[in-house]
Amino acid sequence: MVSRFLLLMALSVCVSGTLVVKVAHSSYQAEVDQDLTLEWTFTPRPDSSLQTLNIFCSMFNPQKDLVLLNLHKGVEVPQKEGDFVGRVQCDKEVLKEGQIRLHLSSLKTEDSGWYQCDVLTEYGKSLDRCSLNVTGTLVVKVTNSSYQAKVDQNLTLEWTFTPKPDSSLQTLNIFCDMFNNKKDPVLFHLHKGVEVPQKEGDFVGRVQCDKEVLKEGQIRLHVSSLRTEDSGWYQCEVLTESGISLDRCFLNVTAAKNQSRSEGEAESLNTEMWGLKDIAIVITVGTIVGAALVCIPYCCITRSPSVCDRREKKRRKSNGIEVITKTRLYHD
Numbered sequence: 001m002v003s004r005f006l007l008l009m010a011l012s013v014c015v016s017g018t019l020v021v022k023v024a025h026s027s028y029q030a031e032v033d034q035d036l037t038l039e040w041t042f043t044p045r046p047d048s049s050l051q052t053l054n055i056f057c058s059m060f061n062p063q064k065d066l067v068l069l070n071l072h073k074g075v076e077v078p079q080k081e082g083d084f085v086g087r088v089q090c091d092k093e094v095l096k097e098g099q100i101r102l103h104l105s106s107l108k109t110e111d112s113g114w115y116q117c118d119v120l121t122e123y124g125k126s127l128d129r130c131s132l133n134v135t136g137t138l139v140v141k142v143t144n145s146s147y148q149a150k151v152d153q154n155l156t157l158e159w160t161f162t163p164k165p166d167s168s169l170q171t172l173n174i175f176c177d178m179f180n181n182k183k184d185p186v187l188f189h190l191h192k193g194v195e196v197p198q199k200e201g202d203f204v205g206r207v208q209c210d211k212e213v214l215k216e217g218q219i220r221l222h223v224s225s226l227r228t229e230d231s232g233w234y235q236c237e238v239l240t241e242s243g244i245s246l247d248r249c250f251l252n253v254t255a256a257k258n259q260s261r262s263e264g265e266a267e268s269l270n271t272e273m274w275g276l277k278d279i280a281i282v283i284t285v286g287t288i289v290g291a292a293l294v295c296i297p298y299c300c301i302t303r304s305p306s307v308c309d310r311r312e313k314k315r316r317k318s319n320g321i322e323v324i325t326k327t328r329l330y331h332d
């Protein structure tokens with residue numbers, strides 16, 4: 001970054017000149033792992049000694065800014081760091097012809113960006129740039145684009161991706177999450193082949209990933225004890241050396257069919273209990289105090305509020321399950 005600015009400052013000192021730099025193509029498209037040659041031409045050609053030739057080529061994108069070639073007075077300044085070390089070669093032979101040829105090898109998706117060469121000679125300064133788009137061959141596909149499930153069921157969501165990762169899995173990164181208009185919890189996160197445990201969110205303890213099949217290019221997430229709130233989009237994003245890709249499916253979790261029936265059951269049980277209230281009271285209270293056996297039915301018949309309230313509370317307690325079930329249904 002700094003050196004590019006310095007060069008630009010140096011270049012701005014000599015403004016006039018007849019030097020013209022032109023890139024061969026203004027945009028390049030390539031795939032991961034391919035090799036590519038970027039080419040610029042400049043006129044007039046340098047003198048045979050190259051001693052007055054200065055070239056600075058760099059690449060930049062929102063994430064980085066790297067030097068590809070730094071030719072100072074005809075001598076290449078070796079680059080010691082950055083993503084391109086060992087992956088860029090400049091064809092020295094053709095420099096004298098007024099050509100800059102940069103051979104890039106083993107392209108990565110992160111190499112996408114702008115490529116610019118600044119040239120400074122005794123004739124002046126000039127620059128030109130091109131864009132490079134490196135796309136991955138990685139493709140993620142969800143097996144089923146939508147799933148329908150019932151509350152409390154278990155479900156296996158499945159994605160496949162090609163190409164398969166290498167056997168070590170070290171270059172495999174996976175991020176799976178779910179989202180609806182209320183939340184966006186993480187289901188599964190694999191970083192460089194190692195699972196990052198989830199400490200919070202709705203799916204803690206409810207998701208298991210089948211590690212065995214990851215090597216085969218399959219993501220299988222077992223989600224247990226589904227809830228209606230789990231309805232939403234499920235998305236897995238995969239990042240490997242072959243690129244980045246994602247796909248999603250929709251899951252609709254509905255209340256179990258039987259639930260309305262069990263509510264009906266609870267309802268009838270309820271009515272029944274009300275019908276049998278006196279017997280219930282006798283049994284319940286009879287175990288405590290004999291005197292109450294006489295008092296409570298009497299009070300309730302005469303609608304004494306304090307004793308009736310207590311009785312109602314007891315009834316609710318003994319039917320705790322039924323009360324919870326009804327509450328949940330109402331909340332749905």
Ligand SMILES: *[C@@H]1O[C@H](CO)[C@@H](O)[C@H](O)[C@H]1NC(C)=O
Nearest residue numbers: 029030112131132133134135
């Ligand atoms: C790169 O190429 C891919 C596939 O052709 C395209 O979808 C994407 O929009 C391109 N990206 C840029 C920044 O041009």
Ligand SMILES: *[C@@H]1O[C@H](CO)[C@@H](O)[C@H](O)[C@H]1NC(C)=O
Nearest residue numbers: 143144145146147148155156
């Ligand atoms: C997913 O799709 C396959 C075939 O497309 C089908 O056999 C399978 O039953 C589906 N699974 C679910 C859970 O819907």
Ligand SMILES: *[C@@H]1O[C@H](CO)[C@@H](O)[C@H](O)[C@H]1NC(C)=O
Nearest residue numbers: 153154155208222223224225
């Ligand atoms: C659902 O998954 C849980 C946890 O993996 C398991 O204990 C349970 O037996 C499963 N239930 C069914 C019906 O498969």
Ligand SMILES: *[C@@H]1O[C@H](CO)[C@@H](O)[C@H](O)[C@H]1NC(C)=O
Nearest residue numbers: 148149231250251252253254
């Ligand atoms: C979920 O399934 C139920 C029952 O089949 C249906 O009525 C509802 O429209 C579905 N919801 C969504 C968002 O697809």
Ligand SMILES: *[C@@H]1O[C@H](CO)[C@@H](O)[C@H](O)[C@H]1NC(C)=O
Nearest residue numbers: 150256257258259260261262
């Ligand atoms: C309710 O569940 C029982 C078993 O749990 C099953 O045999 C029955 O068919 C279900 N009824 C409905 C209407 O789904």
